[in-house]
Amino acid sequence: MNAVKPPLTDDLARVLIDEDSISRRVSELAEEINEKYKDIEEPLMLVGVLKGSFIFMADLSRRLTIPHVVDFIAISSYGKKGAERGEVRLLMDTRENLAGHHVLIVEDILDSGSTLSYLIKTFNARGTKSVETAVFLDKPSRHVIPVEIQFRGFEIPDVWVVGYGLDYKERHRTLPYIAEMIPEK
Numbered sequence: 372m373n374a375v376k377p378p379l380t381d382d383l384a385r386v387l388i389d390e391d392s393i394s395r396r397v398s399e400l401a402e403e404i405n406e407k408y409k410d411i412e413e414p415l416m417l418v419g420v421l422k423g424s425f426i427f428m429a430d431l432s433r434r435l436t437i438p439h440v441v442d443f444i445a446i447s448s449y450g451k452k453g454a455e456r457g458e459v460r461l462l463m464d465t466r467e468n469l470a471g472h473h474v475l476i477v478e479d480i481l482d483s484g485s486t487l488s489y490l491i492k493t494f495n496a497r498g499t500k501s502v503e504t505a506v507f508l509d510k511p512s513r514h515v516i517p518v519e520i521q522f523r524g525f526e527i528p529d530v531w532v533v534g535y536g537l538d539y540k541e542r543h544r545t546l547p548y549i550a551e552m553i554p555e556k
């Protein structure tokens with residue numbers, strides 16, 4: 372599984388989080404989630420935010436031993452400035468009806484907080500039993516809207532990162548590690 376180690380292309384500065392560290396951390400998060408939701412009656416609803424969360428969702432969900440359902444949504448933020456004002460729009464909703472379920476939002480990265488705060492508000496209004504968040508990466512220095520995170524992978528500095536589902540203009544999404552981009556001149 373870990374045979375392919377793509378070399379760093381010249382737009383990448385360094386590997387920030389390697390494959391083994393990712394794998395260990397995702398296992399720890401899965402254990403915490405298994406423990407926290409072990410007594411719920413309905414299956415846990417995992418809702419991944421496309422596209423960036425798809426690899427984290429695949430790895431995390433396969434390590435869960437509790438009953439769960441995998442679902443996705445798609446979001447658009449109105450450009451960088453708009454996102455910082457919290458302007459977010461739902462492009463594709465879940466297939467499942469979330470009412471009556473415990474929901475765990477699965478997100479690639481927390482930046483300003485506008486995406487997650489919008490989703491938490493939206494799902495709370497749907498008669499869910501609870502809404503919590505599993506976030507693979509967190510950039511604390513970028514937060515604008517406060518968001519509570521129950522399961523956090525790693526804290527990272529304010530740099531643009533790619534790999535493990537995260538892209539730059541659709542590039543580098545499938546790198547097995549998290550790498551820091553060299554900013555464009």
Ligand code: 5GP
Pocket residue numbers: 420423448454478479480481482483484485486487530531532533537538539
């Ligand atoms: P927020 O709504 O918290 O400002 O933004 C979260 C979204 O911004 C993430 O889901 C992701 O799409 C994008 N984002 C923020 N920082 C990065 C980054 O360093 N790399 C990538 N690929 N996406 C990022």
Ligand code: MG
Pocket residue numbers: 420421422423424478479480
């Ligand atoms: Mg995202």
